[in-house]
Structures are given as structure tokens and as C-alpha cells.
Amino acid sequence: MAARNEQFVDWEIMHIPGNTLLSLEDSTVNVVAAKIEPKLANTIIRQLNQICPLEDLRHVKRVKKESSEGKVKLSIILYVSSENGSSIEAAPSGVRQLIDNYNLSLFAAKVSRCQATSKGEWEEQCKLWPTSFHPPANPEGVSGLDEEEIKSIYSSMKSVIQLVQSNIQHKVVNAVIIVDPSNGQIISKARDEIPLLRSSEENDSSNSNNEETKSKWSENKGVACVNPWGWLEQSCHDHGVMPCESGFTWHPLKHAAIVAIENAAARDRQLFPNPSPCGNNCYSEFYSVDGPAKRLKTENEAHSTKKDSESVGDLAWEATRPYLCTGFDIYLAWEPCPMCAMALVHQRIKRIFYAFPNPRVGALGSVHRLHGQRSLNHHYSVFRILIPDEALNKIFLENLNQ
Secondary structure, three states, X not given: OEOOOHHHOOOEEEEOOOOOOOOHHHHEEEEEEEEEOHHHHHHHHHHHHHHOOOHHHOOXXXXXXXXEOOEEEEEEEEEEOEOOEOOHHHOOHHHHHXXXXXXXXXXXXXXXXXXXXXXXXXXXXXXXXXXXOOOOOOOOOOOOOOHHHHHHHHHHHHHHHOOOEOOOOOOEOOEEEEEEOOOOEEEEEEEOOOOOEOOOOOOOHHHOOHHHHHHHOOOOOOOOOOOOOHHHHOOHHHHOEOOOOOOOOOOXXXXXXXXXXXXXXXXXXXXXXXXXXXXXXXXXXXXXXXXXXXXXXXXXXXXXOOOHHHHHHHHHHHHHOOOOOOOOEXXXXXXXXXXXXXXXXXXOOOEEEEEEOOOOOOOEOOOOEHHHOOOOOOOOEEEEEEOOHHHHHHHHHHHHHO
């Protein structure tokens, strides 16, 4: 979706779906079906649901209805084909008995492997075999965004692009802003805090011409998510690690998204201090000796008999303090790596926007699509902001003149 505001001419938002769009032929499952008499449909369906339920194909309708010459004809899925083929010998024992009892004639068919995510996809699936379709209550695409929200999204992304240049030798790094979409408030902002190494071929930024300006955006060797092991590729003895800025300590895992999460947590601790006697230390991490690492909420036994007023105060604090980054949007210059993308799952981020793809280890579209993993207990929507070269160059030159 393109922007109409003059400040963001030719900017676009592109939705990144969680599942790779495969051709219908590549996303099907082979099944064995049979023609049945309409009067026997209910009886056979009840028996099949007991002896051979389609657990992994709940979106597929078991019965296919067709009309020919004014007569209704029904076909029913008996079982999913195995490597042994679609002959009656390959059928489960209970199904074989049902086939014999009703003298069913088998035929092979194909059904969709996954549930449809759009009406168009559902219509294509039904050409093979009927499936069910439930439109999402909150569509992930950009069609539901109004003009004011789009302008706000572009403004936030512009703020991120303005941060990608480190104060150290104007190195290009990843930058992140976390925003509360309900009021547009910036919750936290951050840059990469990994070791930046001196390059033997550094040019004076004040002498850069337009061609060098364009190349700045393709020069991403210092971006932690794009080159997560880059800090090891050069010897610190040869080039030296650049000094820190803003008083922080370099660390190879301090990607911009991780730092932004830490900053958001620090903000919450400051704005919503824990009223309990043990303060913010009531939450600790413990590691079981005989089990996996678990995060447990510990309570101070000495204060187990709190007064009712104190309990009410604690409940009010729990109700007002945000839970992690639930409902927030995050804007990144570069597509996050798997580590950062998974951290944003745990933080309950609502939407992710990024400007530049990550062709090496991108986790949200370029290489992997982590947000499409159904096993995760939280899913966010992902969008890419397409920014024209002219706009990027203008932002870069504005940064140099500041």
C-alpha cells in the first residue's frame, strides 16, 4: 500500500505472510475416497470418525457433494494414503471392514494440506476437495490501515532510519524503536551494541558523494542481525575494537532488538515500581538440577501473611504494569535474525515493521518465516516498509549535516 502524504511519496507497506506461498500442487495430501449412496452418508461418517478420524486435516470436509443430471452424488474420504499405496490392503483394518460391508469402490484424490488463509486460497482448495474457511477476526494485511495510521507507521520508520548511523565513525548499524500504537508513544529505542571493528579502508564521511551515499544502505557488515558472527571475522589485534558510545559495554549478543527490550523493561521498572517489600527482586530465574530451565515466580515467605490493604495494592500494581511488550509495535531497519525474532515472540510484540531484508539469516521472510510456526504460543504480524532510494539518501544527508 503506497502512502498519499507528500512527505512519504512512493513509500509502501508490504505484508509478509507467515507461510510460504506454495502452489496448490505442492501443498496437497493424497487420500483414498469412495462414492457412497446419500442414504448411507450419516452411518458411514459416524463409523469413519470413530475408526479413522482425520486429525491432521480438520479443515477438510469429509464428504464431497456433486450434482449431475439432477442427481446428488456423494464422495467420502476414507483414509490418508500411505507409502504402501491406495489399495484396499493398505487401508486400516477397521476401514477395510467398512469397505467390504458396503462394497465401496475406491479412488485416489488430493486435498489441501493446510487451512486456507484467504478467500482466494480457499476457492482454489475447493477445486480439489471442499475445505472450511473462517476469515480472521483481525486481518494481518494492510487493507485495514487508515491514512493516519499509515502516516504514523512511516514516521516511526523514518525515525529508525535516522538512528542507523552509529556515533562511532558513522558506522551503519541496526536500529530499533518500540512504539505503543494506541497513542504513538515511543517506549524505547536502541542501536546494535556489538563490537564495531575498525576498517582499514575508511573514508572521510564529509567527502562522500552521491554514489557513496547510496552504497551506505547496502553496506551492512556492521549490522548484527545480518552478520551475527562478523565481530569474529577480523582480529581485534589487527584493527582494534572501537570505543563504546553512551557508556554501554560491547557484547556480541546485544543486537538492537535485544537492547530495546532491555530498555523497555528498565522503563517499566522505573514507572511501575513493585510495592511489595522485596521490590523488583520478587521475580528471579532458577534452574532445576534435574529438569529444563524454568522461570518461576518466587515469594518471600517472611511476608506470606500480608495485610489485606497490601494485597489490594499488589493487585493494583499487577493490573497497571504492562506485561512485557504486549500490544506494542517494533520498527527495525533490518529484518531480525532468528535470535531476535524469537525474543520478540516472548515479548508478545503485536506487529513488526522492517525496511531492509536480511538475505543471510533473516527470520521473517528472507530465509525463514518464524512467525508462521504454529507451535509458537504467540504470533505477530510482519510488514516490510519499501522506501525509495531518494528518500533514503535524503535521510542520510540530513544525518551528516546534523
